[in-house]
Amino acid sequence: MSPAAHGSGLSFWAGSDEGGDGAVTHDQARSAAIAAELRGRIIDGRLPPGTRIRQEEIAEEFGVSRLPIRETLRFLESSGLVTLVASTGAWVSRLDLEECREIYLMRERLEPLLLRLAMPGHTTESFVEFSRLAEAVAASTSRGELVERDRDFHRALTAGPATKRLRETVDHLWNLTHFYRRQLLSPSVSRRREDILTEHRMLLRAVEERDVDAAEATLALHIRHTRRLVERNPQIFESGEAPGTVGPDAWVRPDAP
Amino acid sequence: MSPAAHGSGLSFWAGSDEGGDGAVTHDQARSAAIAAELRGRIIDGRLPPGTRIRQEEIAEEFGVSRLPIRETLRFLESSGLVTLVASTGAWVSRLDLEECREIYLMRERLEPLLLRLAMPGHTTESFVEFSRLAEAVAASTSRGELVERDRDFHRALTAGPATKRLRETVDHLWNLTHFYRRQLLSPSVSRRREDILTEHRMLLRAVEERDVDAAEATLALHIRHTRRLVERNPQIFESGEAPGTVGPDAWVRPDAP
DNA sequence: CCGCTCAGCATTGGATCCAATCTGGTCCGC
DNA sequence: GCGGACCAGATTGGATCCAATGCTGAGCGG
Numbered sequence: 290m291s292p293a294a295h296g297s298g299l300s301f302w303a304g305s306d307e308g309g310d311g312a313v314t315h316d317q318a319r320s321a322a323i324a325a326e327l328r329g330r331i332i333d334g335r336l337p338p339g340t341r342i343r344q345e346e347i348a349e350e351f352g353v354s355r356l357p358i359r360e361t362l363r364f365l366e367s368s369g370l371v372t373l374v375a376s377t378g379a380w381v382s383r384l385d386l387e388e389c390r391e392i393y394l395m396r397e398r399l400e401p402l403l404l405r406l407a408m409p410g411h412t413t414e415s416f417v418e419f420s421r422l423a424e425a426v427a428a429s430t431s432r433g434e435l436v437e438r439d440r441d442f443h444r445a446l447t448a449g450p451a452t453k454r455l456r457e458t459v460d461h462l463w464n465l466t467h468f469y470r471r472q473l474l475s476p477s478v479s480r481r482r483e484d485i486l487t488e489h490r491m492l493l494r495a496v497e498e499r500d501v502d503a504a505e506a507t508l509a510l511h512i513r514h515t516r517r518l519v520e521r522n523p524q525i526f527e528s529g530e531a532p533g534t535v536g537p538d539a540w541v542r543p544d545a546p
Numbered sequence: 547m548s549p550a551a552h553g554s555g556l557s558f559w560a561g562s563d564e565g566g567d568g569a570v571t572h573d574q575a576r577s578a579a580i581a582a583e584l585r586g587r588i589i590d591g592r593l594p595p596g597t598r599i600r601q602e603e604i605a606e607e608f609g610v611s612r613l614p615i616r617e618t619l620r621f622l623e624s625s626g627l628v629t630l631v632a633s634t635g636a637w638v639s640r641l642d643l644e645e646c647r648e649i650y651l652m653r654e655r656l657e658p659l660l661l662r663l664a665m666p667g668h669t670t671e672s673f674v675e676f677s678r679l680a681e682a683v684a685a686s687t688s689r690g691e692l693v694e695r696d697r698d699f700h701r702a703l704t705a706g707p708a709t710k711r712l713r714e715t716v717d718h719l720w721n722l723t724h725f726y727r728r729q730l731l732s733p734s735v736s737r738r739r740e741d742i743l744t745e746h747r748m749l750l751r752a753v754e755e756r757d758v759d760a761a762e763a764t765l766a767l768h769i770r771h772t773r774r775l776v777e778r779n780p781q782i783f784e785s786g787e788a789p790g791t792v793g794p795d796a797w798v799r800p801d802a803p
Numbered sequence: 804c805c806g807c808t809c810a811g812c813a814t815t816g817g818a819t820c821c822a823a824t825c826t827g828g829t830c831c832g833c
Numbered sequence: 834g835c836g837g838a839c840c841a842g843a844t845t846g847g848a849t850c851c852a853a854t855g856c857t858g859a860g861c862g863g
Contacts, residue, residue, distance in 0.1 A: 318632075320846090344815070354848045356613075359816085363617050367624040369711065375575075376815055376854045391712055394663075398655040406651075454626065455648055458715070577816090601845070611818045616846080633824045633845055 320357045323347075324364055331370050331381050332467040338383035342371065369465055382465075386523045389466055393516035396462045400447065400512060401505035403459050407449035408501055416497050419445060423489045432474045435482065436467070442489060446496060446508075472525040473518060481518055488514065577614045580604075581621055588627050588638050589724040595640035599628065626722055639722075643780045646723055650773035653719045657704065657769060658762035660716050664706035665758055673754050676702060680746045689731045692739065693724070699746060703753065703765075729782040730775060738775055745771070 327347070330336040342362065348355045362379050365371040372382045384392075422442040429435040440463060447456065474481065488511040495503035519525075584604070587593040599619065605612045619636050622628035629639045641649075679699040686692040697720060704713065731738065745768040752760035776782075 355815085356847060356849095360617055360620050364620055364624050367621050374855095377856080378814070387708060388711065391663075391709055394659060395656060395712055395715065398659050399652060402651060402655050406648075451644060452648055454645065455652055458652065612845085613817060613819095631825095634826080635844070 319353065320361060323351050323353070323357060324361045326351075327361060327365060328368075328370060328464070331365075332464045334468050334471060336381050338381050338468060340381045342379040342381065344379070368461060384465065384469060384526060386520070386526050389469060389519055389526070390516060392462050392465050393512060393519065396459065397509050397512045397516065399455065399462070400443070400459050401508045403447045403452060403455050404496075404508050405501050405505055406452050406455070407447045408496060408499065408504065410449040411496065411499075415445075416493075419493055419496065423486075423493055426489060427486050433471060435474055435485075436471050439485065440467075446492070469519070469525050470515075473515075473522060481515075484514060485511075576610065577618060580608050580610070580614060581618045583608075584618060584622060585625075585627060585721070588622075589721045591725050591728060593638050595638050595725060597638045599636040599638065601636070625718060641722065641726060641783065643777070643783050646726060646776055646783070647773065649719050649723050650769060650776065653716065654766050654769045654773065656712065656719070657700070657716050658765045660704040660709060660712050661753075661765050662758050662762055663709050663712070664704045665753060665756065665761065667706040668753065668756075672702075673750075676750055676753065680743075680750055683746060684743050690728060692731055692742075693728050696742065697724075703749070726776070726782050727772075730772075730779055738772075741771060742768075 327336070327342075336342070344355045344358045344362065348358045351358075362371055362373060366373045366379075370382055371379050373379050419442070422438070422445050426435065426438040426442050429438045443463075444460075447459065488507065492504060492507045492511060495507050584593070584599075593599070601612045601615045601619065604618075605615045608615075619628055619630060623630045623636075627639055629637050631637075676699070679695070679702050683692065683695040683699050686695045700720075701717075704716065745764065749761060749764045749768060752764050
């Protein structure tokens with residue numbers, strides 16, 4: 290086996306395998322699992338932007354020393370989810386409107402490309418699955434569920450082999466904005482929900498007709514519309530204690546800057 | 547000050563400051579400098595793809611313990627330059643044609659976007675600088691210099707404030723393929739050199755005329771042409787045959803033609 | 804009453820030591 | 834002679850301990 294040949298390098302990102310036996314082994318799967326868990330907490334909002342992350346606290350929770358936590362934090366920093374300040378501490382990264390806009394602009398360019406590369410691999414069975422997922426989006430009841438189902442739909446459409454880095458980059462862009470997307474799709478803007486469903490249908494049709502250009506254009510437009518919605522709702526970035534907008538739970542720690 | 551607000555998270559990437567005093571301080575600038583140095587060696591080919599990286603060796607060279615090296619390697623892994631295998635070792639990542647193609651496709655989409663966002667900030671003085679850099683590309687004598695000057699030109703064109711993540715992503719894509727680009731621009735394909743110069747001139751004109759769409763299209767085409775060249779020269783990926791035996795200068799390939 | 808300084812504390816960064824894993828070579832059995 | 838298993842060396846992964854840094858708050862002086 291040639292170790293250097295297969296590596297994408299980003300394997301660390303590859304979701305939570307969850308397969309690890311409970312044994313306190315030296316395997317680095319442990320570190321990977323911790324990274325995946327922390328990442329999950331950040332993107333789904335359990336660790337909202339601005340939250341201070343104390344190494345010791347996390348270490349104790351997972352029953353390991355601070356060392357693997359340090360490496361994990363370094364890793365999360367490199368993906369932009371965490372901000373490290375030398376000799377001071379780590380915080381969950383916070384986005385402002387400009388950064389979020391930038392990320393959406395990147396997605397507008399990259400996700401259509403990913404879709405293009407994935408489309409030749411789609412089969413008739415895929416289309417059935419896509420329809421099912423689109424219906425799941427339509428059937429979602431809470432905003433949290435809508436966001437998740439929407440992501441499932443996008444992920445399925447762009448699933449396919451042999452585009453590792455691109456897919457990981459797109460995934461990464463989704464992760465960075467996931468928290469704010471959830472804030473955005475509050476009931477007050479549910480009109481957007483109908484647009485999303487319509488755009489999904491259009492997208493689905495283009496994909497089924499194997500019209501690559503139309504599919505790309507539709508997807509780009511779809512993302513662009515969401516970006517415009519973000520730009521019209523800058524209040525979601527005013528972390529502090531914006532009345533009523535931020536989550537239902539006591540996410541917002543008092544020590545937030 | 548709010549620590550979490552300013553962070554792009556990717557600050558680690560921000561080039562080699564080189565400013566570090568020699569003192570054996572606890573400052574993490576040391577780690578950052580090591581990361582930058584290693585990264586530099588990888589992208590410029592001093593550490594070619596497939597090279598085994600031993601933690602202890604690097605640690606001794608920089609006069610630190612293995613610990614910061616470990617974190618550095620994790621970091622480089624997350625950016626795809628290094629491949630880690632659990633409990634086994636680290637190697638400089640190797641690209642195959644498909645991956646390289648994928649990276650170029652991404653650059654075709656992202657770099658024009660970066661250019662678009664940078665163009666409003668360009669001034670008359672910028673244009674003078676661009677011309678100077680374009681001439682430097684034309685005046686380059688070795689292929690190594692050509693690659694470097696070409697990168698300088700592209701970087702200057704896309705320089706500007708407030709697009710941190712996008713710029714870092716584009717930079718990252720350049721880094722990943724830099725080694726192979728150098729392999730590519732051998733004398734044998736010097737015809738491409740003339741194309742590059744011509745395309746640079748076209749690009750420059752579009753930028754000076756502040757024609758954003760034309761500039762984007764020209765840049766995309768420029769990158770696309772290089773990608774096609776890569777696709778026509780798959781042999782640049784056939785370095786070394788066995789994983790362990792990739793010599794330090796295996797990339798010097800005395801391809802005469 | 805307010806601003807500055809300095810000491811104490813919490814937290815992070817690094818070095819050394821120990822345990823687990825993998826590789827490579829060699830030996831034995833077939 | 835050849836293939837598989839075993840043993841030793843090398844190398845990485847993790848835990849604990851120590852040093853340095855940055856924040857916090859009390860005390861002092863203006």
